[in-house]
Each structure stands twice: as C-alpha cells, then as structure tokens.
Amino acid sequence: MSRLVVVSNRIADPRKAAAGGLAVAVKESLQRTGGLWFGWSGKIRDTPDSSPEHNDVQIQTAHNVTLATVDLSQQDYDSYYLGYANGVLWPVFHYRLDLANFDTRFAAGYRRVNQMFARKLKALLKPDDVIWVHDYHLIPLAAELRAMGCSNRIGFFLHIPVPPPLIMAALPEHEWLMRSLFAYDLVGLQTEADVTHFTHYVEAEANAQPIGTNELRAFNRTLRVGAYPIGIDVDEFEALANGKEGRDMFARMREEYSRRRLLLGVDRLDYSKGLPQRVHAFRELLANYPENRNSATLIQIASPSRENVDAYEVLRRQMDSLCGEINGDYGELDWMPVRYIHRNVARKRLPGLYRASRVALVTPLRDGMNLVAKEFIAAQDPADPGMLVLSRFAGVAEQLKEALLVNPYDTQGTAHAIQKALTMPLEERVQRHATLLKRIRDKDVHWWSSTFLKDLEATPRSEES
Ligand code: ADQ
Secondary structure, three states, rough: OOOOEEEEEOOOOOOOOOOHHHHHHHHHHHHHHEEHHHHEEEEEEOOOOHHHOOOEEEEEEEOOEEEEEEEEEEEHHHHHHHHHHHHHHHHHHHOHHHHOOOOHHHHHHHHHHHHHHHHHHOOOOOOOOOEEEEEEHOOOOHHHHHOOOOOEEEEEEEEOOOOOOOOOOOOOOOOHHHHHHHOOOOOOOOHHHHHHHHHHHHHHOOEEEEEOOEEEOOOOOOEEEEEOOOOOOOHHHHHHOOHHHHHHHHHHHHHHHOOOOOEEEEEEHHHHHHHHHHHHHHHHHHHOHHHHHHOHHHHHHEEEOOOOHHHHHHHHOOOOOOOOHHHHHEEEEOOEEEEEEOOOOOOOOOOHHHHHOEEEEOOOOOOOHHHHHHHHHHHOOOOOOOOOEEHHHHHHOOOOOOEEEEOOOOOOHHHHHHHHHHHOOOOHHHHHHHHHHHOOOOOOOOHHHHHHHHHHHHOHHHHHO
C-alpha cells in the first residue's frame, strides 16, 4: 500500500475535533497509510530573508500522520497568497476579471513559493508515495517536482470552478499554468461543466487531443481529467445535529423565533457568494409578498475572510449598508427583518441552526461546489424538513436538482422562489428532501476521496505515460 502525501496551502490538525472540510476527507487515508500532510504553517516569519536555509520544515506526528509545515516571509505571503492566489486566480476562476490585479510581481512570488514547497517536499518523499495536491494555490507544484526528477503519481483537485476558455485565456500566465497542469497524472474537478470548460480550453489553446474517455494528450504527456463532486460526512453531520450543542441551539432558535419563519444564509464574506443580491431578493420578498412582513426573518452569518484584500472590504461596507437600510425601512419595534452577523458559528452548533430554519438561501454567483447546501440537507428533520433555495451557478446544483433552483441575478425570480419555499406543502418538502438526502449520501466525502485516490493509483507511473 502506497503512502499518501497530501499537499494543501493550509493543513488541519487531525487531532482537533470537528475540523471539517479537507481534514475529514483525507484523515482516514492518511492514517491508514501512515501519511504525510504538507503545507504552510499559517505563520509569517519576522526575518525578511526568503532564502531556503532560513526556512526549515517543522515536523509533528499526530495519530500516525506526519504534519510538515513551512513558514512564509512577509513578501511571499503578500505576493503568493494575497496577490496571486486570492487577488488573481480566485477572481478569474469565479468569472471576475474586473477584480483581478495582474501585477507581474504576484506571479513571480507564486512561482517562488511553489518552488520552495517542491524543494522542501521533495526531501521528504519516498519513491512509492502517491501525492495529492489541493487547490489553486498550488497549480505549478507538480511541474516543479517533476523538474527535480520526481516520478511519483501526482493528482490535483481544484476546489473552485473552471471558467470558460476565453476567461482562462485572459490570465497573462495562462499558458504556463496550463502546461503545469499537464505535469499531473490526474486532475479532479468539481462538476461535469468544469470538465467541459477545461477540455475545450486545452483543445483550443494547446491543441490537446482527446485520446479516450477523459484522457487528454498535450505537451508530450497524457492527463486524465474527471468530475469528483466533493461531499460531506453525512453521518457525522447528522450526529452533530442530534448532539447536545446541536439540540441546544435548535431549541434556543425555535423558542426565540417561535412566531417567525427563519431564513438562513451561512457563508464566508466573499463576493462570489452573492450576498448583496440575496439581501435584495429578500427585500423584494417583503415588498411583493407583504404577508411575510413581521414574520420572515433572514439570519445571515458571514464569516470574516481575506480581510487584507481590497474587494472584501468593499463588500463588507456594502453589506452593512444594505442590511441597515432594509431594517430601517421594514423593521418594527418587535421585528427586525435581517440579522446580519459578521462572525463564525461554532461547527457543533451549526446543525441546530440549519434545523431551526424553514429555508436556506445558498445563492452564490459562482461556486465550485458549496458544502453549506449539503450540510443544510443533512441537518433537517426528515419528517418536517426545511427547503433549499439554490443558485444554479453553484457547482452543487448539478447534483441537487430537487432544490428550488434560482438565478441569483434575477431578484424577482429569487423572491418568488423564496415565497414558494416558504409556502411549500409538507408532503412535497418531505419528498424533495428524501431525494436530496439520498444524493448527498450516495456521494459523500468518503466516496469522494476514495474514488479520486483509486483513479489516481490506476494511472500509469509518470515515466510510462
Ligand atoms: P468555501 O468557499 O469556503 O470553499 P463552502 O463549501 O460553502 O465554501 O464552505 C466550506 C465550509 O465552511 C462549510 O463546511 C461551512 O459550514 C463552513 N462555513 C462557511 N461559513 C461559515 C460561517 N459563517 N460559520 C461557520 N462555518 C462556516 C471552497 C469552494 C467551495 C467548495 C469547497 C470544498 O469555494 O465551492 O465547496 O471549497 O471543495
């Protein structure tokens, strides 16, 4: 059995309870194979020097898993993390060319950190290791490892969407990134739509030849590409909903809002999540369906995110003012239409909040997958479930067709769907929920990691392709 090596920008300590996300997904395989998880420590070194000698790898062992981390210099953090990953790749991959800052120093820093990661990781690798690299921060990592003579199997999973070919082509460094992707053996994307975009892009820009189902040949290499929609740990989430903190939260919310009908949004405060459009749609609901006044309450939890990037500060001010306006215009002494909370909710309490809500609003303008939609379904009482209003532009919409799908740019249409969700008969809610639950259970997080790793192990070794 090969050892699994996971590489991601940040790592999570598997000893910490309720870590969520990638930690849950890769924990089992890492523990079983005595694996290694490599990434940035989250710390910035005081010394400005970014030379390799000044940057040692810190190693810890936890439950049969080795955690290896490196610090970043301030300059590397600014150019690699804030500048290129979150100031160029994130907006472009979410179709927001207008928000990208194409400063060439950012691309140089991005490359420098990927080279540093490759150098540090290479020293820790064994010949049979299977390497799984995650997300847009690390696209060039395999190419850098190959340049150092690494012939291990290397897979890549992109958690964010792939935009249409002409948007990709607007990235000044897109040819380099595309060539770098062909250094992997398997590239996993969230949806079939992403696979289509990627295939059209490499056919148009690199004359890549399809040579079988989901196999592409270019730059003298064969690359497998597939859709692996990421899931959640449904059992764990149901258990959290029935745990003490989940039940307490549920009881508190039900009591507090006994005369109201709760609508819920849970997101990072990010411009891809469509938060202002959501507040506009809620306002339209109150205007067009007055029976909801003094009753429907939108709780919007928005966790702080990437506050050092300008576009996020603009969004924060916009949300403060939109929520203030709607409360000023529609609020009563004993009812506030919107509760806007700029904070994280503890993971153990989140399921109780989901379960107390009649409707969840998951309405991003673009999203790779969106796990909140899946968590909301898993947390519901199957005998009296809440309804999901879901953007058709979230990757998860490809799987969750029984939700009420909306175009978040269409304020009236979204308001209408919210009204439909609020008034949907019990029988229809129960039926839709049962189908949705089956879909997220069939492709849960264990399915996701085991399918990807099985496919990666089935690819020929690098020198054989
Ligand atoms: P994110 O953009 O971070 O992830 P998402 O999948 O919605 O988006 O959320 C990840 C997790 O964060 C969820 O488990 C959620 O519960 C939690 N979370 C979000 N806001 C929270 C809050 N205010 N308080 C507490 N918890 C909160 C990226 C991609 C997504 C993709 C994931 C996984 O952008 O499209 O689904 O990776 O691949």
